Amino acid sequence: MRLPESQLAVLEAASATESISVDRLADNTGLKPETVTRAAFDLRDDGLVSIDETVQTSAEITAEATEYLEDGLPEVRLYRAAIDAGADTEPVQMGQLIGASGLAGPQVNIALSNFARKGYGSIDSGAVSADPDADPDTDPEHNALAGLADGETVADEDILAQLERRDLIVRSEQTVRSVTLTDDAVTALMEGIEVAETVDRLTPEMLTSGEWDDVEFTEYNVAADAPSIEGGRKHILRQTADRVKDVLVGMGFKEMEGPHADADFWINDCLFMPQDHPARTHWDRFALDVPPIQSVPEDLVERVEDAHRNGVGEDGDGYHSPWSRGFAEAIALRGHTTSLSMRYLSGYAGADIEPPKRYFSVEKVYRNDTLDPTHLLEFFQIEGWVMAEDLSVRDLMGTFEEFYAQFGITDIQFKPHYNPYTEPSFELFGTHPTTGELVEIGNSGMFRAEVLEPLGIECDVMAWGLALERLLMLMYGFEDIRDVHGTLCDLELLRETEVLY
Amino acid sequence: MPVVDVNPDELRRLTGKEDKSDAELKNDLFNLGLEYEGETEDGEMQLEFAPDRLDRLSVEGVARSLRYQYGDDRGVYVPNTNDADWVFEVDESVPDERPYVTGAIVRGVNLTDDALDSIIQLQEKLHATMGRKRAKGAIGIHDLTMLKGEVLSESSTANSITYKGIEPDGDRFVALDSDAELTPADVLAQHDTGKKYADLVSEYERYPAIYDEIGLFSFPPVINGRRTEVTTDSRDLLIELTGTDQWTIDHMCNIICYALDARGGTIEDVEVHYPHADGPYSESGAELLRPDFELNEKSVTHDAIEGMLGIELSSDDVVDLFERSGLDATYTLGKDVTYTVSVPPYRVDVLHAYDLIDDVGRAYGFNELEPTYPDVGTVGGRHERTRIEDAARASLVGLGFEDLLNFHMISAEENYDRMRIEPGTDSLGAGEPVVITGPYSEDYTQLRSWVLPSLMMVLENNTHRSYPQDLTEIGLAAKVDTDENTNVSEHRSIGAVLARHDATYEDAKARLQALCDDFGVAIETPAIEHPSFIPGRVASIVVDGAQVGVVGEIHPAVLVEHDLELPVSAFELDLAALNK
DSSP states (O other), X not given: OEEEHHHHHHHHHOOSSSOEEHHHHHHHHTOOHHHHHHHHHHHHHTTSEEEEEEEEEEEXXXXXXXXXXXXXXXXXXXXXXXXXXXXXXXXXXXHHHHHHHTOOTHHHHHHHHHHHHTTSEEEETTEEEEOTXXXXXXXXXXXXXXXXXXXXXXXXXXHHXXXXXXXXXXXXXXEEEEEEEOHHHHHHXXXXXXXXXXXXXXOHHHHHHXXXXXXXXXXXXXXXXXXXXXXXXXXXXXXXHHHHHHHHXXXXXXXXXXXXXXXXXXXXXXXXXXXXXXXXXXTTSOBBSSOOOSOOOHHHHHHHHHHHHHOSSTTOXXXXXXXOHHHHHOEEEOSSTHHHXXXXXXXXXXXXXXXXXXEEEEEEEEOOOOOBTTBOSEEEEEEEEEEETTOOHHHHXXXXXXXHXXXXXXXXXXXXXXXXXXXXEEEEXXXXXXXXXXXXXXXXXXXXXXXXXXXXXXXXXXXXEEEHHHHHHHHHOOSOGGGTSSTTOOHHHHHHSOOOO | OOEEEEOHHHHHHHHTOTTOOHHHHHHHHHHHTXXXXXXXXXXXXXXXXXXXXXXXXXXXXXXXXXXXXXTSSOSOOOOOEEEEEEEEEEOTTSOTTSOEEEEEEEESOOOOHHHHHHHHHHHHHHHHTTTTTTTSEEEEEEEGGGOOOEEOOTTOOOEEEEEEEEOTTXXXXXXXXXXXXXXXXXXXXXXXXXXXXXXXXXXXXXXXXXXXXXXXXXXXXXXXXXXXXXXXXOOSEEEEEEESOHHHHHHHHHHHHHHHHHTTOEEEEEEEEOSOSSGGXXXXXXXXXXXXXXXXXXXXXXXXXXXXXXXXXXXXXXXXXXXXXXXXXXXXXXXXXXXXXXXOTTOOOOOSHHHHHHHHHHXXXXXXXXXXXXXXXXXXXXXXXXXXXXXXXHHHHHTTOEEOOOOSEEOHHHHTGGGTOOTTSSSTTOSOOOBXXXXXXXXXXXXXXXXXXXHHHHHHXXXXXXXXXXXXXXXXXXXXOTTSTTSEEEEEEEEEEEESTTOOHHHHHHHHHHHHHHTTOOOBOOBOOOTTEEEEEEEEEEETTEEEEXXXXXXXXXXXXXXXXXOEEEEEEEGGGGOO
């Protein structure tokens, strides 16, 4: 038989006739008590020892009690001062006694509350009477404390409970284990047991030498907590964007790409946004201090200007708003990624624009809003459009029902809406999956003829937009988007947020 | 989006639906596109709606739309108008910037407190929307009995008022909410309303002013005179509008007239006499009769309606739906049925046949339509730019970096000063800034020219969180570049920081190498100087002879500036460098 060294030592120190405690075995073997305990359990599992367990209660005196052993219990000190002051015959004023006894601070109250309880006398209207028959020298609580301090045991449960209530002792329960050899162990010892070496770590040398086959591995406490580490992870808003992109690619959409800083022509004029539209004032947009765009397709600019001034079609009307080429050419941060849709639909971005087509982007847009828990100055817009012959609003509704169903939102309502660039237009509402609230989840519509005709598109195009952050907040239930997106983000929140898939 | 406050009792009264509950009203309004946002202190419903149907900016207009929706009204309604008794004379001196005027007389209006509040609200909301904060059009409503018209000639019984331009200190009047006689210039300097709208006219050489025989009574677009103030006792009203576009003020006037008609008023025409038919008046001509209630006509084919809504309808159904939208329609029978649709003069949103189809759809009920998934096959796919960005991000996350997402806008202080670099110098990140014109927040004044400043700010804001903090971001950085069509060069930059008690140059470079190895890109790292990094522990990242980034240990002065108490090593690399 081979056993690890510690188990063999315990086996040799134990007896078949006498039950020996773990502490004594530890003393005899020179091992730590916890090592002996672990070895004993392993030996028991192998049927080599039996273990008896008894529960022992022990009491230790506190620092306060040690102080009282030196100075006397406060109630005893009060009694002695009272006797000295003659309170055994005439009541004495408390103030006088406290001064004489030298009690201070919380000790005063301790003395008063225990004085009467222990029969040292009585207190009435601030005057103390002492019982001349009381004997402070045999105070049982003092004696018990003194005994415990000398390592004796105290059997009187009432006294112990009282001392525990007074915070003068701390009691604890301990399981004492004692070990007895089994017959199998005696047999094995007689036959002789070899020591099996235990190792902490598996080393390359052990593997190459084959030594691993001869060793026992030290057992670890596998139930214990390991130190915490932070792995790398993709930002949760990026994860949400990925999921949106997956869904859209699966629905046959191709991704668009284009400039963040762009001419107002692409951002607004192509979209049939009148130049005096409130969203185009400097309060809402981020104009940039750079020279105007160097080139825009000349014929397209003319057609767009004509649509603004005169409308399109035989009886179409234009806006009654000023239009200047200078404003169209000024550079600003895009307020929506519909600028990309315009670039693609015009063919200017190099895309083939023969129908049918589906395109999307999940990219940043910039709005001069007030920064608050639900509004950022820059956020991600999901933008998508479908171009085909003969699309109806029913196709638009069916497409969005399909998209939102992928995110668990299945009861879309279409609220008729107005955008300068789409007609009909709808705001999309859905029920929040957890709160049950009706929330706005997108804006959509069929691009107007005033948008499509100048671009040279002769079929139907339906489009929609949605803030990615809104979808994120719906999915994760975040309350303040600034914790997630931007330099005020909280790393802890990002680290602890559960992965959604 | 505009919000209109509507008293639900008034709405019930004006629609004749006294028994509708608030909940029923809210539902009916939602279907019209008016969303219930809450209620005012006085218990009025706050209704938000898109800014197309500006004729719904008051309870009268909302009630009119509901009556059409309920089917209680059908087709186009045009109020009768009486013949003109008043003339708006426009003098040669009128400011060039604001040459147009229009208006109407309304008699016998029953102005209860609610009605007066509603008309005042309508006026304010029209100013905010169509009027573009009064710049494009401004409304003045006056108590007619307080006006004394000038007699034009002995042969005519007509009264007149005159719209002209005057010197800023050319006359005095007592403005609303004031006791003192002030000149227009004084009003702009001293009166609260004057101060608010001073910017609209302060550059004008001559200020707009309207006179009757007694004198100056209106200073558009700023404020009316106190003499003609409208109260609940007023019965006869004079409405004048001035602006920069005739069509716009005419339609604002129409919306006001329809609301007053709903309050029992009788509309009376006014004549507008411009000084000539040239220049700004070449389209309108010298003499106009206002308000202009002429119907606008548009045509739309049956096929276009069915195609857009994706349903089949009979021609009679379509006409019915038009009439329930407050429109009139006639159609010609034949192979291609075409409707000729008459649009009432309070509608400002009908530019194209599409807008009529939208009305048909709303009257039909868009939510009644059965959604269908379009039978259109296309092939999806990601753009190469985002694919490489994602691949780089996956490599960095695999190397243990926490991926971050920061703003592209930043302040010059964060982008340059706190990183110890100067704009316009050679150091990476020191490119010429793309500056925001007239920024509102001092925290966001330009686009960032590199990513590391954002990551340093995240470290600064997270010193209470556990370390190591190994962070990365792949995001936009930009600088001015006149070789670009937009004059802005935009690129995706990879930033990475290792904030840990033992971070060294090697830690950053090891990860940089691992990243570049993933993409098969060989780098060299010759020593350079960069003020953000410790001298002697910073290198340029060079790929095929071109500088594409920087790697090093962040300078202690930068760390201290960001309240960091441990070393940080970092690199920044142009994402395009990984695209061989």
